Amino acid sequence: MNFATTSRMHPRDTEVPPSRRPAPRPRGLRGSAAPARRWLARALLVAALALGLQAAWLPAKAALAQGLLETTWRQSLADGGTHRPWPWADTHAVAKLAAPRLGISQIVLAGDSGRSLAFGPGWAESSATPGAAGTVVISGHRDTHFRWLQDLRQGDVLELQGRAGPRLYEVIGTRVADSRKERIAASKLDQLLLVTCWPFDATAPRGPLRYLVTLRPLPRASSR
Structure with a gap:
């Protein structure tokens, strides 16, 4: 006599293994959340690369400009004329500033506008001419050409060479002004x-x- 049973049997009289159900999807990855996160990560990476390239370009541009300015400065000393470093330049070299202890040598440009300061230290044209007596004012950006000012010490000697010749100056103080x-x-x-x-x-x-x-300024005899 056959009796019905409620258990499912395998042909070899073994129980059928339970079927595997798919694991439930995490609640946080529904819809388009995962692709959106990937696009956001890519956008942040591109932005970081752009900022890095911009930060690297500024020092590179400054170094390239100084090389061109050095050439025109030598021409000015040779013939006494004014030479533009590139055809569209609205400035020119007026002096050369050097800090021997720090290994710094830079060409100083005429004018202290933003366009001039992008390529080198700029001389304030309302101040005394570099190399002459009087107050000479030279400005530069803190993150490129004049970053080395933070390393100056009292007693350091700098040389400023104008068309009339070089003058030596000694650092006597630093301060912050508003x-x-x-x-x-x-x-x-x-x-x-x-x-x-x-x-x-x-x-x-x-x-x-x-x-x-x-x-x-140091006495003229000290610059010989």
Whole structure:
């Protein structure tokens, strides 16, 4: 006599193994969430690469410009004329600034506008001519040409060569000034003022604070 049973039997009288059910999908990956995250990651990577290229381009442009300016500066010393470093330039070399202890040698441009400072330190044309007596004011960007100002020490000697010849200056002090309250202007004092933005590690550009290095001229006999 056959009896019906509720259990399912395999042809070889063994139980059928339970069927595998698919694992439930995580709730956080529904719809288009995963592709959106991948696109976001790619966009962030592209943005990071763009910022990196921009940061690398600024020093490279500054170094290339200084090489071209060095050539035109030598031409100016040779013939006394004014030579543009590239055909569309609206500035030219007026001096050469050197800090021997730091291994720095830079061509100084006429004018301290943003267009000039993109390629080198700029001489404020309202101040005394480089190489002459009086207050000479030279500015530069803190993150490129004038970043080395933070490494100057009191007593360091710098050379500023103008068309009339070189002059030696000694660092006598540094300070921070607020451009909203104080205007850096030329005076009757015989000195060299080097100016850049402060602080050196600032993340936002065009801040109001300025870092000033004051140098006094050494006797002419010391420059021989």
